[in-house]
């Protein structure tokens with residue numbers, strides 16, 4: 597069984613719904629999955645002052661939080677983060693910043709990695725945010741698995757770097773197809789590496 601960690605941060609729920617779809621598809625494919633949200637780092641009064649942010653935070657409050665051990669455990673990991681001015685969220689970055697000891701021991705290397713993102717506007721930083729995560733994976737010594745255009749579905753969502761969604765609507769068929777393709781490809785490559 598391939599072990600897949602899905603590590604994500606979501607303020608308003610878009611990345612959460614994308615990550616949940618990845619988890620469901622991976623479990624259907626027989627993978628062992630840890631779906632983990634990263635810890636909120638924004639002050640609670642700030643979160644509570646933005647209604648959709650507070651609502652999403654409350655809806656996931658009982659769900660497990662990502663720990664470095666989840667990456668140590670995994671054969672493959674998919675990171676998810678909305679964009680912040682073209683970069684990953686500080687919340688996901690704060691989690692990444694806790695990975696120094698694992699990195700030092702070489703325990704982040706030789707795993708399969710991929711990324712998903714969301715922006716509020718179509719050209720608001722989807723590619724740069726995915727590439728920022730891919731840069732981190734390179735420093736891990738990870739095996740980065742971009743979707744490319746390796747399936748016809750990729751000509752619909754059109755992002756070869758990962759999977760991205762412009763926020764503001766529920767997942768549609770194009771989103772689901774791109775997410776399913778990404779996670780299936782990650783599991784396929786991870787399975788081949790495990791031998």
Ligand SMILES: Cc1cc2nc3c(=O)[nH]c(=O)nc-3n(C[C@H](O)[C@H](O)[C@H](O)COP(=O)(O)O)c2cc1C
Pocket residue numbers: 605606607608609610611612677678679680681682714715716717718719720721763
């Ligand atoms: C401080 C801040 C900066 C943001 N910067 C951008 C940006 O540069 N481009 C963009 O399209 N959206 C930007 N957004 C919108 C978020 O990326 C978007 O709402 C989020 O990714 C949706 O994912 P979520 O629902 O999982 O939180 C920004 C949001 C915040 C709060």
